[in-house]
Amino acid sequence: MSINRASIIFVILVILVGILGPQSFFVVDETQLAIVTRFGSVKQTIVSPGIRAKTPFVDSVTYFEKRNVLFDANPDALLTADKKRLVIDAYAIAKISNPLLFRETLQNSQRSLSRVNDLVASELRKKIADDDQVDIIRDKREGIMAEVKYDVLPKLNEFGMKTVDIRIKRADFPNEIATAVYARMQAERKRIADAERAAGAQRDLEIRSNVDKQAQIITAEAERDANVLRGEGEAEAIRIFAEALEQDPEFYRFQRSLETYQQVFNENTTVILPSDSELFSFLESPKPTANE
Numbered sequence: 001m002s003i004n005r006a007s008i009i010f011v012i013l014v015i016l017v018g019i020l021g022p023q024s025f026f027v028v029d030e031t032q033l034a035i036v037t038r039f040g041s042v043k044q045t046i047v048s049p050g051i052r053a054k055t056p057f058v059d060s061v062t063y064f065e066k067r068n069v070l071f072d073a074n075p076d077a078l079l080t081a082d083k084k085r086l087v088i089d090a091y092a093i094a095k096i097s098n099p100l101l102f103r104e105t106l107q108n109s110q111r112s113l114s115r116v117n118d119l120v121a122s123e124l125r126k127k128i129a130d131d132d133q134v135d136i137i138r139d140k141r142e143g144i145m146a147e148v149k150y151d152v153l154p155k156l157n158e159f160g161m162k163t164v165d166i167r168i169k170r171a172d173f174p175n176e177i178a179t180a181v182y183a184r185m186q187a188e189r190k191r192i193a194d195a196e197r198a199a200g201a202q203r204d205l206e207i208r209s210n211v212d213k214q215a216q217i218i219t220a221e222a223e224r225d226a227n228v229l230r231g232e233g234e235a236e237a238i239r240i241f242a243e244a245l246e247q248d249p250e251f252y253r254f255q256r257s258l259e260t261y262q263q264v265f266n267e268n269t270t271v272i273l274p275s276d277s278e279l280f281s282f283l284e285s286p287k288p289t290a291n292e
Helices: 003-022 098-104 110-128 133-138 141-157 173-248 249-264
Strands: 026-027 032-038 040-045 050-053 061-066 070-071 076-079 087-096 161-172
Touching: 026 032, 032 087, 032 098, 032 133, 040 098, 061 087, 061 098, 070 110, 076 110, 087 110, 087 133, 087 141, 110 141, 110 161, 173 249
Parallel strands: none
Antiparallel strands: 026 050, 032 040, 032 061, 070 087, 076 087, 087 161
């Protein structure tokens, strides 16, 4: 009889464990933080992973994200020190360092998103107002981010959060002036391009002029050398001709007369010359000698 009673008690305990087990234990993984509350009062804060026990139906568990969370706000047009607007698109990365303080101040992730965005936007507005537009775009972005992170860090600590990083994704001109700015940039680039083309055209003209000058000099020198050679050749021809003439003047006179005949006479040529002209001396019949 006692054995049956023990078996019944064991079965009842197994059934109770099966029913109440999920209500008695909970798991916190490595990406989570947790707070156990009992009737609204905090009983336990859990920051390390593992299996934990709780009182069934009395205790409740609230989980929070342990990993870094991205807080990405909408772009905002901020006023710079030189009274010009600049569209700033920034984001922050933070994580919960104190889940109890986070729960007491912000309650949930939605309120934390709004609060972090407001804090970052407020500090950005202050820092952007201290510098000129062109300086922010050109070389002060990193410095501004470091200052904003330094100022936001203690304020987020008040909400149980820790700032990991703050960055500006984009710093742009507003749409209403972007077109004018781009037009000025295009005009400046066109001016530079025109100047480069003009310099190139001038250099091209200089090179062509120099080449033409060199070509003229080379041509003139070649003509000079050719004239010198031609003159030397003609002088040599005259010398040779003179030597030949000295050897047989009569033959030379005969040759020149033949050349003249060839130029003067054609098929229907009539020539009237004085009787004593030497032109026909070689065409006349030879005079008879005394012996004939």
